[in-house]
Amino acid sequence: GESVGLHLPTLSVQEGDNSIINCAYSNSASDYFIWYKQESGKGPQFIIDIRSNMDKRQGQRVTVLLNKTVKHLSLQIAATQPGDSAVYFCAEMGGTSYGKLTFGQGTILTVHP
């Protein structure tokens, strides 16, 4: 089945700490994965993506890890800042849903000063 969002888990961290947000995806045929950040009242904002032929990709302060064996994706944010507070969604694409995104349940990240 597809990942369906219900009620969002939360993660609270102190400013300056590193944050790790996890996501379990459902479709073993998915070959493209994206992390989005959604601030209150706004649409999702692209953070970083990774294709299934990679297991790690780094951006500015962010790293995405992909473990296809257990269908797990993680987003690491270094030196988390209050401006990083938002809801973070992983999304998968590929297989029979080519071109369409399926969103994970999301995680609410709160960064305390």
Add this chain to the structure above:
Amino acid sequence: GAVVSQHPSWVICKSGTSVKIECRSLDFQATTMFWYRQFPKQSLMLMATSNEGSKATYEQGVEKDKFLINHASLTLSTLTVTSAHPEDSSFYICSANTRTGSNQPQHFGDGTRLSIL
């Protein structure tokens, strides 16, 4: 680049009226656009895929006669919620790809908050 704009950002209307939401790609052409619905503290659920010049493809459980989609140009898709009722109140978000036929990130508008009284 890759800016997607939605209008209006917020609309309140009476039960039974129809509401049209616009989604525009401002600096690129989008053969395909997507419409999502998001309830508070929940994830985004894909409603339909909007294809320029052809009929939209609706996800299972989404009423195509309730949610009318028109994609008449490469930069504009519209979603009309017909005879809206309070249960249709939600956050509607559109997205678009800069290219078709390949896996790539979708670019999202800032959503439309629809409140039906």
